[in-house]
Amino acid sequence: MSFEIQELPDIIRVIVLISLGKGDALPRDQLKHRIDKICTGRFCIDLGDLDNALGEMASEGLINTQGETVQLTEQGSNLGGEWRSLLLKGEPILEVVAGVTDGSITGLVVILSAFIAGLAVKTAALAALLTLSAVAITNFSSFLLGGTTEDMADMKTLQNLMNYSLSDIADKRERDKSLLLVKSLFIVLHREISRTNIFAAITCGATTFLSGIIPIVTYLMLPPPYGVILSLSIVGVAVGVFLVRYRSQRAKVHWKVTLLETALIVAIAVVASLLLGSV
Numbered sequence: 244m245s246f247e248i249q250e251l252p253d254i255i256r257v258i259v260l261i262s263l264g265k266g267d268a269l270p271r272d273q274l275k276h277r278i279d280k281i282c283t284g285r286f287c288i289d290l291g292d293l294d295n296a297l298g299e300m301a302s303e304g305l306i307n308t309q310g311e312t313v314q315l316t317e318q319g320s321n322l323g324g325e326w327r328s329l330l331l332k333g334e335p336i337l338e339v340v341a342g343v344t345d346g347s348i349t350g351l352v353v354i355l356s357a358f359i360a361g362l363a364v365k366t367a368a369l370a371a372l373l374t375l376s377a378v379a380i381t382n383f384s385s386f387l388l389g390g391t392t393e394d395m396a397d398m399k400t401l402q403n404l405m406n407y408s409l410s411d412i413a414d415k416r417e418r419d420k421s422l423l424l425v426k427s428l429f430i431v432l433h434r435e436i437s438r439t440n441i442f443a444a445i446t447c448g449a450t451t452f453l454s455g456i457i458p459i460v461t462y463l464m465l466p467p468p469y470g471v472i473l474s475l476s477i478v479g480v481a482v483g484v485f486l487v488r489y490r491s492q493r494a495k496v497h498w499k500v501t502l503l504e505t506a507l508i509v510a511i512a513v514v515a516s517l518l519l520g521s522v
């Protein structure tokens with residue numbers, strides 16, 4: 244399936260891929276009902292339009308049809324997942340990575356600061372709670388406000404590109420129907436993305452707090468030097484294993500290179516924080 248949206252069946256195929264992106268099997272009539280709901284009463288596509296799109300998808304190996312039931316193939320499921328990720332921002336990976344990174348670095352700074360300064364347990368606990376809360380709230384607001392603005396801008400750009408491609412359709416009736424369907428689709432996507440961004444902000448804030456509080460509580464609960472050793476080990480596992488593995492897989496870079504980069508970034512952030520805190 245081409246990424247470029249050029250005809251009405253292309254839009255219908257995208258909607259079918261999104262609707263069946265989780266491996267569900269749906270009757271053809273229910274698929275049409277879902278598309279009609281996206282249209283919000285402005286117009287309805289013909290059943291022939293849906294049959295045309297489903298026929299093309301079957302010939303491309305994206306769906307299997309059994310009677311009136313439609314289900315994605317493995318290739319269709321993979322493509323549907325990519326479209327859901329692109330249009331719905333449905334993979335909360337960045338939020339988790341940002342939360343683990345910021346929470347772990349904050350926890351590491353608090354632990355080292357408390358250890359170097361010899362702070363009492365109550366004082367260190369209060370400082371940890373205030374610091375982690377501030378970082379978690381900052382991440383929450385950043386993802387909620389900045390993420391929503393960025394996603395809406397991306398959606399507008401993608402919608403304009405689709406509209407530009409569809410404007411070349413020679414048949415005026417099909418062109419108008421295609422443009423209205425795209426407009427209605429993105430209205431639905433905007434509502435979905437707003438809910439997704441709220442979930443992403445909560446995920447990032449909670450991950451930030453948990454990633455920092457776990458090693459800090461470990462440090463405060465255990466006697467020295469066991470508290471320091473175990474808490475630093477927790478931070479090392481969180482940063483070294485989770486972040487290095489994720490970044491190396493995504494960037495297609497050897498894990499040793501990613502490990503060195505991550506270690507340098509964390510070291511610079513921690514040293515800078517400690518130096519600023521001592522001023």
